[in-house]
Amino acid sequence: MTATLDDVKAHLHIFHSVEDDYLTKLLKQSQAAITRMTGIDTGDEYDELVLNRVRYAYNDSLDEFEERYQSVLLGLSTQLLAYDEGESDETEV
Numbered sequence: 001m002t003a004t005l006d007d008v009k010a011h012l013h014i015f016h017s018v019e020d021d022y023l024t025k026l027l028k029q030s031q032a033a034i035t036r037m038t039g040i041d042t043g044d045e046y047d048e049l050v051l052n053r054v055r056y057a058y059n060d061s062l063d064e065f066e067e068r069y070q071s072v073l074l075g076l077s078t079q080l081l082a083y084d085e086g087e088s089d090e091t092e093v
Contacts, residue, residue: 003047011051026054038077
């Protein structure tokens with residue numbers, strides 16, 4: 001599952017549609033940022049990071065996001081690296 005606008009609104013407890021365009025923008029920015037930081041673009045951990053980054057951005061606290069989620073971001077990118085190395089080991093003869 002990839003996080004949607006409805007997921008963002010539920011996560012932030014927003015029940016109106018006045019900010020939908022703004023939230024969609026934050027969602028797209030967050031998806032791109034998390035993919036850039038980790039190399040991952042799917043999965044439950046990815047969606048959780050995206051939703052939390054949107055929350056920080058929405059609350060004008062984006063500068064705190066990377067600091068607070070640094071270990072999760074690093075762990076996720078390390079998983080990708082380990083997976084990629086495993087694939088390359090399998091293809092070597």
